[in-house]
Amino acid sequence: DAGVIQSPxxxxxxxxxxxxxxxxxxxxxxxxxxxxxxxxxxxxxxIYFNNNVPIDDSGMPEDRFSAKMPNASFSTLKIQPSEPRDxxxxxCASSPLGRRHEQFFGPGTxxxxx
Amino acid sequence: xxxxxxxxxxxxxxxxxxxxxxxxxxxxxYPSLFWYVQYPGEGLQLLLKATKxxxxxxxxxxxxTYRKETTSFHLEKGSVQVSDxxxxxCARPSGLSxxxxxxxxxxxxxxxxxxxxx
Numbered sequence: 001d002a003g004v005i006q007s008p009x010x011x012x013x014x015x016x017x018x019x020x021x022x023x024x025x026x027x028x029x030x031x032x033x034x035x036x037x038x039x040x041x042x043x044x045x046x047i048y049f050n051n052n053v054p055i056d057d058s059g060m061p062e063d064r065f066s067a068k069m070p071n072a073s074f075s076t077l078k079i080q081p082s083e084p085r086d087x088x089x090x091x092c093a094s095s096p097l098g099r100r101h102e103q104f105f106g107p108g109t110x111x112x113x114x
Numbered sequence: 115x116x117x118x119x120x121x122x123x124x125x126x127x128x129x130x131x132x133x134x135x136x137x138x139x140x141x142x143x144y145p146s147l148f149w150y151v152q153y154p155g156e157g158l159q160l161l162l163k164a165t166k167x168x169x170x171x172x173x174x175x176x177x178x179t180y181r182k183e184t185t186s187f188h189l190e191k192g193s194v195q196v197s198d199x200x201x202x203x204c205a206r207p208s209g210l211s212x213x214x215x216x217x218x219x220x221x222x223x224x225x226x227x228x229x230x231x232x
Contacts, residue, residue, distance in 0.1 A: 004157075031218040042224050043158075043203070050217040091157050100218030101146060101207050105157025 002026070004106035006092050012112045018080040021109045024073055025094030033103060034067055034077050035091040043091075049075065082113045116142060116208040120223035127194055127230050135189040135226045137178075137204030147171075147180055147187040148205040148220070158203060161189075194230045201225045 005024040013019055025032050033048040047057040052069045060067070064083070069075040079086055089110050093103040121136040139147065146165045150158040162171035164180040164187065171178050176191045189202060208221040 033218070043222055045219065048217065048219060055217050056219065093157070095218040101148065101205075101220055102160050102163070103150075103158070103218065103220065105159060107155075108157050 004092055004094055004104055006090075006106035006109050008109060009107065010110045010112075012114065013082055014114050015083055016081045017113075018078065019082045019086075019111060019113075021077040021079075021090050021092075021111070023075045023077070023092030023106060025075070025092070026096075026104055027073065029094035029096045029104070030072070031095045031097075031100055031103075032069060032075050033093040033095075034075070035093065035105075036088045037091060037108075038088045046077070079111075082111075084113045087111055087113050116140060116145070116206060116221050118204045118206050118221055118223040120202075120204050120226050122224075122226070124227035124229060127228070129196055129230055129232050130193045131230075133189070133191040133194045133198075133228070135202055135204075135228070137187045137189065137223060138185050139187065139204075139206050140185070144182060145206045147178070149176070149178055149187070149189050150203040150205055150222070152201040152203065152225070154200070161202070194228075196230045196232055199228055199230045201227050 007022045031050050034046040036044045046059045047067045049069045067077045089108045091108045093105040095103045118139045148163045149161040151161045152158045162173040164171040167182040169180045178187050178189045203225045204223040205220045
């Protein structure tokens with residue numbers, strides 16, 4: 001079975017550019033989570049969805065960040081405009097209804113903003 | 115609130131040494147408890163879990179026992195291998211909605227880096 005799929009795996013962009021990260025959760029999973037990981041701040045939950053509805057976006061650092069989940073098989077995290085301090089590894093994770101806290105993580109997108 | 119506290123790392127061991135990584139949680143009820151592992155260059159993956167007091171979770175030679183008396187869930191392995199080098203995260207559920215439903219949100223500890231040398 002395919003796991004959580006994230007694209008791109010690596011992204012290098014310049015400050016001020018728009019960045020869009022993509023995630024395809026595991027089929028049948030109904031919760032989806034976006035995380036950011038850096039050495040300085042560790043693992044941070046940005047936002048999570050249940051049945052495509054955003055439940056808690058309190059971890060989104062500022063208005064430059066936005067996330068959508070238009071259907072059960074796709075989600076995006078957008079940063080506009082990007083800044084060097086946004087450089088991090090961004091993970092998407094999904095979990096199934098019956099085992100909500102057993103999260104399955106994707107391989108991550110390593111973002112570098114120059 | 116809901117929190118977990120892990121021992122600070124990094125932890126460096128020789129192959130075949132005994133491993134303990136401490137984890138304690140805040141005692142709001144009896145939550146399920148989890149250990150996740152992150153291998154270099156990968157996302158986190160569930161290593162083991164325990165759903166009630168005195169449960170023992172185990173996987174890949176790792177074990178952790180849910181101890182409500184000490185609000186702890188320490189991770190142990192009797193003989194580590196170089197391939198166990200990774201970051202280990204203790205976690206518990208958090209984020210109940212107003213109606214009391216949890217949608218799978220987890221509170222993670224800060225992570226403990228383990229390096230095993232040959």
